[in-house]
Amino acid sequence: MAKLLEIESLRAGYGSINVLWDLSLSIEEGKLTCILGPNGGGKTTLLRAIMGLVKTGAGRVLYQGTDRTNAPTWDMVSDGIAMIPEGRMVFRDMTVADNLMMGAFPRKCRANAPKNLQMVYDMFPRLYERRDQLAGALSGGEAQMLAMGRGLMEEPRLILVDEPSLGLAPVVVDEVMAILDRLRAEGRTIVLVEQNTNKALKIADHVYLVRGGKVVLSEAADSVDLGRLHDLYFARDALNEH
Amino acid sequence: MSNVIKTAAFLAFAYIAVPLAVGSNTYVIGLIVAALTIGGIAVAWALLGNLGGMVSFGHAAFFGVGAYVSALLTLRGGWPVFPAMLVAGLGAAVASVATMPALRLRGPYFALAILAYAEIFRILATELKPVTGGAAGLLSIPRLPNVLGLDFGSKLGGYFVILTIVVAAMAAYHLIRRSAYGLALKAMHDSEDATRVVGVNSTVLKAWMLVVSAFITGMVGAFNAHYINFLEPDYAFAGQWTTLAIVSAIFGGYRTVTGPLVGAVVVYLVDQLAFKPILPQGHQIVLGVLLGAMILFSPGGLMPMLMAKLSRKEGPAHAA
Numbered sequence: 001m002a003k004l005l006e007i008e009s010l011r012a013g014y015g016s017i018n019v020l021w022d023l024s025l026s027i028e029e030g031k032l033t034c035i036l037g038p039n040g041g042g043k044t045t046l047l048r049a050i051m052g053l054v055k056t057g058a059g060r061v062l063y064q065g066t067d068r069t070n071a072p073t074w075d076m077v078s079d080g081i082a083m084i085p086e087g088r089m090v091f092r093d094m095t096v097a098d099n100l101m102m103g104a105f106p107r108k109c110r111a112n113a114p115k116n117l118q119m120v121y122d123m124f125p126r127l128y129e130r131r132d133q134l135a136g137a138l139s140g141g142e143a144q145m146l147a148m149g150r151g152l153m154e155e156p157r158l159i160l161v162d163e164p165s166l167g168l169a170p171v172v173v174d175e176v177m178a179i180l181d182r183l184r185a186e187g188r189t190i191v192l193v194e195q196n197t198n199k200a201l202k203i204a205d206h207v208y209l210v211r212g213g214k215v216v217l218s219e220a221a222d223s224v225d226l227g228r229l230h231d232l233y234f235a236r237d238a239l240n241e242h
Numbered sequence: 243m244s245n246v247i248k249t250a251a252f253l254a255f256a257y258i259a260v261p262l263a264v265g266s267n268t269y270v271i272g273l274i275v276a277a278l279t280i281g282g283i284a285v286a287w288a289l290l291g292n293l294g295g296m297v298s299f300g301h302a303a304f305f306g307v308g309a310y311v312s313a314l315l316t317l318r319g320g321w322p323v324f325p326a327m328l329v330a331g332l333g334a335a336v337a338s339v340a341t342m343p344a345l346r347l348r349g350p351y352f353a354l355a356i357l358a359y360a361e362i363f364r365i366l367a368t369e370l371k372p373v374t375g376g377a378a379g380l381l382s383i384p385r386l387p388n389v390l391g392l393d394f395g396s397k398l399g400g401y402f403v404i405l406t407i408v409v410a411a412m413a414a415y416h417l418i419r420r421s422a423y424g425l426a427l428k429a430m431h432d433s434e435d436a437t438r439v440v441g442v443n444s445t446v447l448k449a450w451m452l453v454v455s456a457f458i459t460g461m462v463g464a465f466n467a468h469y470i471n472f473l474e475p476d477y478a479f480a481g482q483w484t485t486l487a488i489v490s491a492i493f494g495g496y497r498t499v500t501g502p503l504v505g506a507v508v509v510y511l512v513d514q515l516a517f518k519p520i521l522p523q524g525h526q527i528v529l530g531v532l533l534g535a536m537i538l539f540s541p542g543g544l545m546p547m548l549m550a551k552l553s554r555k556e557g558p559a560h561a562a
Contacts, residue, residue, distance in 0.1 A: 089435065106441040
């Protein structure tokens with residue numbers, strides 16, 4: 001399978017605090033790649049660095065085979081990467097419908113916006129019911145669906161989803177995961193950042209475990225040994241070394 | 243009432259009813275022209291302050307640059323007045339490009355930085371004596387011309403010119419607001435980071451709003467120069483062009499298209515007709531009180547307050 005996105009020895013961080021330490025991984029087209037890992041491991045920083053929201057110090061971001069390291073965020077979006085950010089980042093003072101239309105801001109998406117809007121409403125009937133309400137009035141689950149719908153309005157080739165389960169009730173998490181599974185079945189390329197290991201593994205094709213700014217495990221999702229994964233997740237391997 | 247009927251009624255009122263009613267009274271029409279001049283800056287200011295989300299204390303700079311560009315083109319370059327006014331708008335837009343480093347700052351820091359920029363342009367106008375005539379100013383700037391038998395140089399003619407500039411500015415405001423860019427600008431108030439995530443080049447968008455706002459303000463400044471036929475740096479770059487416009491816009495409701503204009507007319511006429519006779523010195527201090535009261539009773543300004551009153555009268559069915 002073709003590699004849609006490749007990260008080569010990426011270093012990135014905030015000011016003098018470096019978070020990613022020569023991190024490398026690759027994302028295959030048409031697959032759901034899951035990036036797991038504990039808090040502060042660099043998962044969100046990785047997504048932000050891909051999108052050009054965090055400047056990188058070293059290494060390369062290759063998208064569709066070309067070097068896009070530190071490209072402006074808006075260029076990455078118009079080239080087909082949609083980020084569904086941590087904490088949803090919906091526009092609280094705007095209606096649900098206007099939020100979705102914001103997803104169609106890139107010039108190439110505007111012509112198809114009405115068609116895509118219908119597609120999003122079909123996928124999330126709740127958003128259609130609430131289309132004229134302010135996004136600030138939505139529940140956490142609805143806001144997550146709005147953020148996902150907004151991302152789909154961007155007609156993405158690659159969807160980066162950052163902790164969609166954060167702060168949601170278990171039954172809503174199942175709903176969100178079902179939607180991601182459906183998008184995967186449609187053949188979309190998805191990168192899912194999660195802490196909810198069990199649920200993420202069920203829908204993933206490939207799994208990376210990121211800890212301390214490095215990849216410590218890369219495996220096909222169906223061959224992952226949960227016990228070993230959890231050992232790595234909680235750094236028990238480091239304990240055993242001593 | 244649909245928006246088309248409202249707009250038509252407003253245009254008929256402004257272009258036909260007002261001239262018929264007070265057109266022969268040069269004092270009143272002169273007051274209205276001055277109010278519209280403030281109104282034009284107020285609309286331009288609101289464009290940046292509302293859609294762009296940037297509070298500017300520096301619009302006097304664009305007003306002054308526009309005034310000087312048009313005055314010099316007509317006086318020294320022999321240009322006809324109307325093309326010179328358009329180029330004056332462009333000149334102010336170019337001046338706004340020089341203030342763009344201030345866009346890196348936000349909120350009060352932007353406001354203060356652009357205030358400093360405005361001062362730079364005033365000093366330039368004072369010191370570039372061979373070009374601008376320095377502090378002595380420019381005299382006998384050509385008046386607005388006669389076109390097809392219409393004397394735009396008269397008070398009433400001037401009224402039609404400034405009215406047209408203001409109407410065009412409001413139309414531009416309306417069109418920008420309902421475009422994809424207007425939506426993006428609105429979203430930027432919520433979260434600039436999130437707008438970047440959905441693919442908006444927020445820096446360029448803010449810069450464009452500054453350019454458009456400066457262009458309109460420059461046109462208004464140019465109009466004023468040809469209307470009063472005289473310029474000096476302390477007048478052209480006076481802080482009142484900024485402050486009166488801000489008071490008008492906020493008083494009228496700077497988040498609406500009509501608010502800045504209505505605010506300017508009300509604020510200016512009340513100031514000149516009611517407060518000036520009572521308090522010849524320092525009458526503008528009352529405007530501060532007026533603005534404070536408005537913010538207390540209706541933070542959205544005069545227009546939203548009137549709209550709320552009207553819709554209550556029409557009954558709850560029209561409340562939306």
